[in-house]
Amino acid sequence: MNKNLIQFIIEEERHIPGATGDFTDLLGDITIACKKIAHAVNKGALIGVLGSAGSENIQGETQKKLDVITNDIFIAENEWGGHLAAMASEEMDEIYPIPAKYPKGKYLLTFDPLDGSSNIDVNISVGTIFSILRCPEGVTNPTAADFMQPGTKQVCAGYALYGPSTMLVITTGNGVNGFTLDNDIGEFMLTHPKMMIPADTQEFAINMSNRRYWEEPVQRYVEECVKGKDGGREKNFNMRWVASMVAEVHRILTRGGIFMYPFDTKEPGKAGKLRLMYEANPMSFIVEQAGGMCSTGRERIMELQPNGLHQRVPVILGSKNEVERVVGYHKGA
Numbered sequence: 001m002n003k004n005l006i007q008f009i010i011e012e013e014r015h016i017p018g019a020t021g022d023f024t025d026l027l028g029d030i031t032i033a034c035k036k037i038a039h040a041v042n043k044g045a046l047i048g049v050l051g052s053a054g055s056e057n058i059q060g061e062t063q064k065k066l067d068v069i070t071n072d073i074f075i076a077e078n079e080w081g082g083h084l085a086a087m088a089s090e091e092m093d094e095i096y097p098i099p100a101k102y103p104k105g106k107y108l109l110t111f112d113p114l115d116g117s118s119n120i121d122v123n124i125s126v127g128t129i130f131s132i133l134r135c136p137e138g139v140t141n142p143t144a145a146d147f148m149q150p151g152t153k154q155v156c157a158g159y160a161l162y163g164p165s166t167m168l169v170i171t172t173g174n175g176v177n178g179f180t181l182d183n184d185i186g187e188f189m190l191t192h193p194k195m196m197i198p199a200d201t202q203e204f205a206i207n208m209s210n211r212r213y214w215e216e217p218v219q220r221y222v223e224e225c226v227k228g229k230d231g232g233r234e235k236n237f238n239m240r241w242v243a244s245m246v247a248e249v250h251r252i253l254t255r256g257g258i259f260m261y262p263f264d265t266k267e268p269g270k271a272g273k274l275r276l277m278y279e280a281n282p283m284s285f286i287v288e289q290a291g292g293m294c295s296t297g298r299e300r301i302m303e304l305q306p307n308g309l310h311q312r313v314p315v316i317l318g319s320k321n322e323v324e325r326v327v328g329y330h331k332g333a
């Protein structure tokens with residue numbers, strides 16, 4: 001019989017000396033948040049949640065109604081439990097300290113409540129991404145500075161994918177496991193144990209409309225993929241672009257591939273599009289734990305010292321041999 005997510009985590013926790021069960025409870029709360037988001041996303045137009053909220057987030061992006069609703073769900077499910085000291089989200093300018101009426105805990109949580117939200121109105125897969133850090137020792141009222149920990153310090157990272165099935169994929173640094181929501185019993189069941197990314201791939205994902213803004217190494221790599229056997233490569237490539245990072249990473253975890261949102265000069269002053277603290281770092285932790293590789297082109301993403309909650313970074317991730325090739329082109333450039 002398949003294990004459910006909480007059973008799986010409790011059994012993992014038994015191998016960790018001194019574990020208090022705090023982390024298991026936190027993951028339980030996150031799981032409930034993801035189930036509620038799955039429900040809202042699934043009901044869609046039936047409950048009037050599609051369309052724009054008429055507001056902008058700190059990144060100057062127009063918020064969808066569901067960006068705001070899913071952010072509220074994530075906060076409500078995670079603020080009361082006593083496991084967190086503070087949260088940070090794509091949709092909030094500043095960190096969210098745990099209100100005084102609730103006990104404070106030893107973890108920090110960052111999240112992108114709805115990733116790929118431009119897809120929501122057209123009924124294409126979206127997701128939620130989260131990352132758990134430890135609150136620094138002795139800190140009871142964390143500030144944004146306490147979140148500025150490199151990705152290598154993550155205790156856990158995960159994403160929920162709201163697609164044909166709802167899935168939750170997590171890592172605690174001991175491989176990657178995928179769970180599918182069984183709507184009949186309301187539980188995430190272990191369906192994808194020990195997910196591994198094949199080292200080789202013939203599939204790449206990049207927003208080609210930004211081509212003229214890329215740097216030379218990325219131009220070269222994509223050009224070679226497009227030319228395939230007629231160029232320098234020994235194989236032909238296929239291309240995908242969902243515009244939901246969660247869906248792209250899930251595809252890569254399932255059958256391999258390379259995903260790039262590289263440095264570009266489209267908007268000077270922005271180092272890339274994706275955000276380090278709640279997109280690039282958690283996805284890097286998952287991808288590396290599944291045998292893949294993640295880089296800005298020049299540095300390992302998880303080793304970057306963050307300098308802001310909403311910092312952007314170039315992202316090149318996926319099948320190891322292809323990411324290594326792109327990194328090699330950057331070194332040569």
Ligand code: AHG
Nearest residue numbers: 112114115116117118207243244245
């Ligand atoms: P978000 O909806 O959280 O702002 O993230 C969207 C991100 C990512 O999921 C996706 O890969 C990328 O933006 C899509 O960008 P384009 O619109 O340039 O295709």
Ligand code: MN
Nearest residue numbers: 112114115116
């Ligand atoms: Mn996102």
Ligand code: MN
Nearest residue numbers: 090112114115
């Ligand atoms: Mn988002």
